[in-house]
Amino acid sequence: TRTYVITGAASGIGRATAQILRDRGDTVIGVDLQGVEVSGDLSTAAGRANAAAEATGLAGGTVDAVIACAGLSLPKVVTAAVNYFGVTEFLEAMRPALARSTAPRAAVVSSMASLQPVAPPLVEALLADDEAPALAIAAELAKDPQTGNLIYSSSKQALSRWVRREAPRADWAGAGIPLNAVGPGIVETPMTAELLATPESTAHVDAVVPMPLNGHQGPESIANLLIWLTSAENTHCCGQTIYCDGGSDAVLRGDDI
Numbered sequence: 001t002r003t004y005v006i007t008g009a010a011s012g013i014g015r016a017t018a019q020i021l022r023d024r025g026d027t028v029i030g031v032d033l034q035g036v037e038v039s040g041d042l043s044t045a046a047g048r049a050n051a052a053a054e055a056t057g058l059a060g061g062t063v064d065a066v067i068a069c070a071g072l073s074l075p076k077v078v079t080a081a082v083n084y085f086g087v088t089e090f091l092e093a094m095r096p097a098l099a100r101s102t103a104p105r106a107a108v109v110s111s112m113a114s115l116q117p118v119a120p121p122l123v124e125a126l127l128a129d130d131e132a133p134a135l136a137i138a139a140e141l142a143k144d145p146q147t148g149n150l151i152y153s154s155s156k157q158a159l160s161r162w163v164r165r166e167a168p169r170a171d172w173a174g175a176g177i178p179l180n181a182v183g184p185g186i187v188e189t190p191m192t193a194e195l196l197a198t199p200e201s202t203a204h205v206d207a208v209v210p211m212p213l214n215g216h217q218g219p220e221s222i223a224n225l226l227i228w229l230t231s232a233e234n235t236h237c238c239g240q241t242i243y244c245d246g247g248s249d250a251v252l253r254g255d256d257i
């Protein structure tokens with residue numbers, strides 16, 4: 001059996017992933033604002049560091065895989081903090097515990113939204129890995145609902161690019177740790193409940209995120225892919241964002257692969 005640390009484990013995709021792993025006998029240490037093994041706030045640097053230290057302690061120092069699911073879709077500054085730094089800084093803080101595993105793996109949840117319009121200055125500022133200036137740009141965008149919506153897509157595009165940039169480097173590939181992302185379409189979780197609450201709002205979502213294969217997806221569709229990416233069987237998948245989105249990427253990006 002393996003020991004997993006899963007952020008966002010109290011709800012949605014993270015909870016479904018934790019449940020599948022526990023049911024098959026693996027050990028899961030959940031990290032979330034509340035309701036799981038480690039209570040921590042991934043929107044702050046101190047919260048990330050404390051959560052990583054506590055999770056490492058509960059695991060006895062060795063962690064086989066980290067799966068970062070915690071995220072927000074609100075048009076607010078905190079979305080940039082949690083979706084980007086709450087993943088990248090947390091993963092960095094978990095690297096020593098991963099390095100003690102014989103088959104360490106890491107996976108994060110990006111989104112098909114990474115393919116949608118973004119605010120390029122925010123994407124670049126996030127990728128510079130300097131939180132204060134990046135969040136200052138997000139604060140400007142958050143002043144207007146129109147530009148506020150770009151915070152989510154920008155955070156996810158930056159996250160997918162961070163995975164692609166970091167995965168081949170010495171800290172990850174060089175240490176034998178596959179690092180990858182999954183890009184879901186519309187997953188039925190508390191995050192999307194309001195979007196899918198009425199026929200009108202659902203029609204709008206379906207126009208923006210076409211899902212010709214089987215429509216909206218359950219959280220297990222993403223959980224099972226995260227579990228494979230973080231299994232010992234994954235020996236060569238490196239730096240990818242794997243879209244598991246009912247065909248949204250194939251429709252929207254077409255030949256531009």
Ligand code: NAD
Nearest residue numbers: 008011012013033041042043070071111184186187189191
């Ligand atoms: P969810 O709201 O059900 O779960 C997200 C979890 O993250 C919650 O338990 C929440 O408490 C936790 N979280 C939020 N802020 C936090 C913080 N500051 N510190 C610690 N934990 C925090 O949503 P979900 O649909 O399961 O989303 C999981 C991931 O999947 C997110 O990164 C989301 O952006 C991504 N995603 C979701 C969809 C979708 O359609 N639901 C689509 C694409 C990507």
